[in-house]
Amino acid sequence: MENIEIAKIFHEIADLLEIKNENPFRVRSYRNAGHVIAELPENLKSIVENDEPILDEISGIGKSIHEKIVEIVKTGKCKFHDELLKELPPTILELLQVSGIGPKKVQLLYKELGIQSVSDLEKAAKAHKIHTLAGMGEKTEENILKAIENLKQSKGRFKLGIAMTYAVPLIEYLKNIDGVIHVSEAGSLRRRKETIGDIDILVACKKGSRVMDRFIAYPEVREVLAKGDTKSTVILRCGLQADVRVLDKKSYGAALQYFTGSKAHNIAIRERAKRMRLKVSEYGVFDEKTDKWIAGETEEDVYRAVGLPWIPPEIRENAGEIESALNDKLPHLIDVKDLKGDLHVHTTETDGASTLDEMVESAIKQGYEYIAITDHSKAVSIAHGLDEKRVLRQIEEIDKLNKRFTVHGSR
DNA sequence: GCCGTTTTCGGCCCGACTGTTTTCAGTCG
Ligand SMILES: Nc1nc2c(ncn2[C@H]2C[C@H](O)[C@@H](COP(=O)(O)OP(=O)(O)OP(=O)(O)O)O2)c(=O)[nH]1
Ligand SMILES: [Mg+2]
Ligand SMILES: [Mg+2]
Numbered sequence: 001m002e003n004i005e006i007a008k009i010f011h012e013i014a015d016l017l018e019i020k021n022e023n024p025f026r027v028r029s030y031r032n033a034g035h036v037i038a039e040l041p042e043n044l045k046s047i048v049e050n051d052e053p054i055l056d057e058i059s060g061i062g063k064s065i066h067e068k069i070v071e072i073v074k075t076g077k078c079k080f081h082d083e084l085l086k087e088l089p090p091t092i093l094e095l096l097q098v099s100g101i102g103p104k105k106v107q108l109l110y111k112e113l114g115i116q117s118v119s120d121l122e123k124a125a126k127a128h129k130i131h132t133l134a135g136m137g138e139k140t141e142e143n144i145l146k147a148i149e150n151l152k153q154s155k156g157r158f159k160l161g162i163a164m165t166y167a168v169p170l171i172e173y174l175k176n177i178d179g180v181i182h183v184s185e186a187g188s189l190r191r192r193k194e195t196i197g198d199i200d201i202l203v204a205c206k207k208g209s210r211v212m213d214r215f216i217a218y219p220e221v222r223e224v225l226a227k228g229d230t231k232s233t234v235i236l237r238c239g240l241q242a243d244v245r246v247l248d249k250k251s252y253g254a255a256l257q258y259f260t261g262s263k264a265h266n267i268a269i270r271e272r273a274k275r276m277r278l279k280v281s282e283y284g285v286f287d288e289k290t291d292k293w294i295a296g297e298t299e300e301d302v303y304r305a306v307g308l309p310w311i312p313p314e315i316r317e318n319a320g321e322i323e324s325a326l327n328d329k330l331p332h333l334i335d336v337k338d339l340k341g342d343l344h345v346h347t348t349e350t351d352g353a354s355t356l357d358e359m360v361e362s363a364i365k366q367g368y369e370y371i372a373i374t375d376h377s378k379a380v381s382i383a384h385g386l387d388e389k390r391v392l393r394q395i396e397e398i399d400k401l402n403k404r405f406t407v408h409g410s411r
Numbered sequence: 412g413c414c415g416t417t418t419t420c421g422g423c424c425c426g427a428c429t430g431t432t433t434t435c436a437g438t439c440g
Binding site: 023024025026027028029030032033059060061062063064065099100101102103104105135136137139140143187198200226227228229230231232233243245258259261263266267268269270271273274275276279280281282283 | 412413414415416417422423424425426427428429430431432436437438439440
């Protein structure tokens with residue numbers, strides 16, 4: 001049993017309870033536990049089997065969920081979860097994947113029309129049965145069909161590097177709009193998560209700028225899902241969703257803090273602020289009582305206002321970073337500047353683009369301590385691989401360079 | 412269900428957009 005499978009059970013419990021109209025905070029507890037477990041670096045099964053005490057220290061896991069984790073590891077399932085699945089069909093959960101459909105609508109659709117799956121929902125919408133329900137009209141019916149189509153075409157989460165290739169040109173496009181002052185990546189993209197659910201971009205602009213009109217006119221936009229004064233959502237041709245948030249320059253830091261997330265980090269920061277009689281939103285940090293604006297121009301200002309140093313986006317996951325920040329124990333994150341050398345380098349002797357001298361010069365410029373020349377051998381004749389004679393000559397060249405650049409025994 | 416710089420009980424982040432509705436609930440970020 002892997003963490004991710006245990007997490008899934010808690011996510012399903014949360015969804016099922018929510019559809020049943022249970023206490024929203026109890027729902028939040030299960031959902032949060034699912035999230036914490038999914039992000040946990042340690043393997044829960046071995047923690048439980050080795051009777052390690054770590055579980056009690058994990059924030060968000062209390063008595064009830066602790067017991068359920070032990071039950072799941074030992075029996076492979078959870079009674080509470082099974083009971084809920086007797087009350088509601090398991091396929092009902094896939095309805096929540098349709099954007100615009102939440103727990104309330106799932107409950108209504110199931111109760112009134114017996115809809116249990118996305119294909120049931122599609123049939124009902126096509127047969128115009130949805131608009132007869134309370135609070136649902138013609139538009140809702142149309143939107144459901146569109147959302148089902150988008151769900152079918154969805155390519156899921158994108159790898160960071162792939163998402164970046166779509167985000168960079170959009171950011172450039174936004175930077176060139178009249179009145180735009182700052183543009184920044186936000187969300188999981190800025191936190192450098194391995195996979196990205198959507199592209200989140202923050203824009204600061206002068207009042208009266210028509211940023212949203214220009215955003216939805218971006219040539220790569222396939223469909224506009226929502227368009228407001230400060231927030232719009234589109235789907236790009238590549239299949240990724242893009243969210244753009246536009247705010248005043250004065251709120252840029254607070255907005256960047258909000259839009260970078262993560263959601264769990266934001267909630268933790270806001271709870272902390274509340275205890276300090278402050279309110280944090282994307283518009284700034286405010287005095288709870290007077291509603292007076294206190295900070296928000298930069299992220300540093302926002303964190304300082306709640307008594308914290310700036311926290312690097314990569315660790316804003318509510319996984320202990322706030323405590324580390326409080327104790328001045330924030331980790332040093334690896335940077336390009338930390339690279340000490342490169343163990344895979346080609347030269348023009350084979351299929352490289354630069355000469356040996358140029359590669360060495362460039363390595364020294366970047367502060368590398370070492371590089372390894374790894375040209376092709378004669379087995380790769382297509383790349384003009386080195387035979388014995390040429391490789392010996394290259395070694396001589398390397399020895400000469402090493403002598404030339406050796407200072408006090410280090411290279 | 413979880414948790415504590417005021418708390419072991421009583422709160423639990425805060426705001427934007429949409430549709431269907433005469434004032435707001437649902438969903439989403
Ligand atoms: N305060 C607060 N902020 C939220 C909430 N939901 C989202 N945000 C903020 C933090 C998120 O990082 C940011 C972007 O939302 P996304 O849904 O795109 O999430 P994120 O980019 O973190 O992950 P993703 O890869 O898109 O799944 O908006 C929320 O419920 N409350
Ligand atoms: Mg995102
Ligand atoms: Mg988003």
